[in-house]
Amino acid sequence: MFALGLAGLLVRRNLIFTLMSIEVMLNAAGLAFVVAGAHWWQPDGQVIFIFILATAAAEVSVGLALLLQFHHQNKSLDADAASQMRG
């Protein structure tokens, strides 16, 4: 699932899909924590998953706000269009 998300991130140029791919990767990591917690009978995995959810929520809100601004300026959601700040 993590590999799927990573592939999406690398292949897709649309920023909405980029965000979604990041979301998939986060959830993959969360799932790994939960499974690991279940395997060793530890509650920590689930605690970490709650943290990841909170982080993901924050990330999505900030990401969407940036995305709106980006669309406002560039009239597109192409990630490669944001390359004018290259060094």
Place this chain on the structure above:
Amino acid sequence: MLRLLWLIPAIPFASSIVLALVGARISKKIAAIIGVASIATSTVISILLTWSFLGSSLPKNSYTQVLWTWINVAGFHPRIAFYLDALSLVMILVVTFVSFLIHLYSAESMLESEGYSRFFAYMNLFVASMVTLLLADNLLLLYLGWEGVGLCSYLLIGFWYSDFKNGLAARKAFIVTRIGDTAMIVGLFLLFQHLGTLHIQELMRRATEQWPAGSALPIAAAALLLGGAVGKSAQLPLQTWLPDAMAGPTPTSALIHAATMVTAGVYLIARTHVLFTLAPPVQLAVAIIGAATLLLGGCSALTQPDIKRVLAYSTVSQIGYMFLALGVGAWAAGIFHFMTHAFFKSLLFLSAGVVIDAMHDEHNIFKMGGLRKELRLAFVAFLVAGCSLAGLPLITAGFYSKGLILSEAWSSPQGSAILWLAGVVGVFLTALYIFRVIFLVFFGEPKTPVTKRPAYKIKIPLVVLTVLSVVGGFVNLPPVLGDEPWFTRLLHTALPSVGQEHFGLLTEVRSEEFITLAFLVGLGLAYVLYHRRRQWVEVLVGNRAGKALHEFWFSGWGFDWYYDKLFVQPVMWFARVDKSDAVDTFYNGVADLNKLLYRGLRRTENGQVRWYAASIAAGTVVFVAIALFL
């Protein structure tokens, strides 16, 4: 009262720091008040000190104030301590007083210039360093002041730094004096190595005890110190920087490059006179350098069209007189000439500054003329100072100091007829070049209209210095004219007097008559050539020999040319040839490698988010792999 001594350098130093820190944020008026008041306070303190020094009877006629130990390491412990005796007393009195007058003058004359508060910060720092130099009780502290005045000289020559030429002149002054300073610091190492101290009085005592006169060590030490003095005082062969130093503002030229800093070399030799007495060949060299420089300066001054350059060569020539005096062992006469020279030369510069300002920054004396009615005060001041410089008999200060030097150049044990003759020829040249300027600038037809007249802040220093240029000589009357050598008697509490005098053919009166004669011939010749019959000058420089001589003198005997050929060009050639030796190749290689890395890494900064994400992922994979399999 004497305990106030430390305040004389401390106050100008403090005010220079204040001006440097807040100078940009205060008005010109406040900057001028801080800058001038600090020097005024120092002047008042040094006058009070003189009063109490003369009134008290101190052991050994000196007073030492120890502030703290500067460095304390392995038997080397120079102190921050000030030493006051008749010599340093006279010097600080003249330096602070002339500085005060020049500061007052520049409060007015610098008003329209950029960097008003910066100017006062530099000038105050200069006064602080100069006083430190004069009062230092050990040679290391003296060297600190010595470098301090060098730095201020550099900063002030290049004061109008936006003109590239001024920066070059500043650099030249700094580098040329540095050659002398290097010799001097080597001399200090030598003295410490062999005598184990740098404290001046102790050093002199040990030198007389341990070194026989005329042996190699005192000769080497004195010669190295002489190197420093020659650089700072613009004497042969390091005199080339002073004429170019005239790129600075006129008050700077008056204070630093005429009245005070350039006489630091004279002070150094007088201060360490014991060493020079132990090294007769070096002392003879001092006299010869002085005599040669005074002739060189006089000849070059005769051909310059720029009024400030005339005065600069004149300074070179007058310091030559002081060196001549020191070289024949007439220490007090040298210091006496320093004092009168400080008065009349700063007056010459200040009144020249008035003229230059009045003519829209015109320096060429051939474009001036007929100013004696327009600028009456400047004319009177310049005339009095010029007469004093040339030695107008009986009434001017310069006559007394120069007369003393010349009669001792003849009569002292180290003196000789040739040195005396050089001095008398110098008097003739001095009268000729200074009256050339006076006739060209103040007489004849007006050529440029006068646009600006001096205000009272400029007039006060002119008047005071005019008076001093006349009465400054009366403190030391020679035997034939009242016999009241008060000044030399005071200085002889710190410096030895000339040994057994021998007059032979010439008496003191005769010597003075010859000076008068030389002065009158010079004046008369200047009157004929530059006032009545100007076309005769054309005839003189018209033929080939005259033209060549003019060129030769104009370039200051071509020293710049020799130095260019001897030192500058070989070094430049070597630098060009040796551009890529092994060391350079290595460092260039390092630079090239970095450039290559930069080019490679720049590629990764392409601004594409997906590319970054892929790099992060690939990097993670690599590191995880390393962690797992290694």
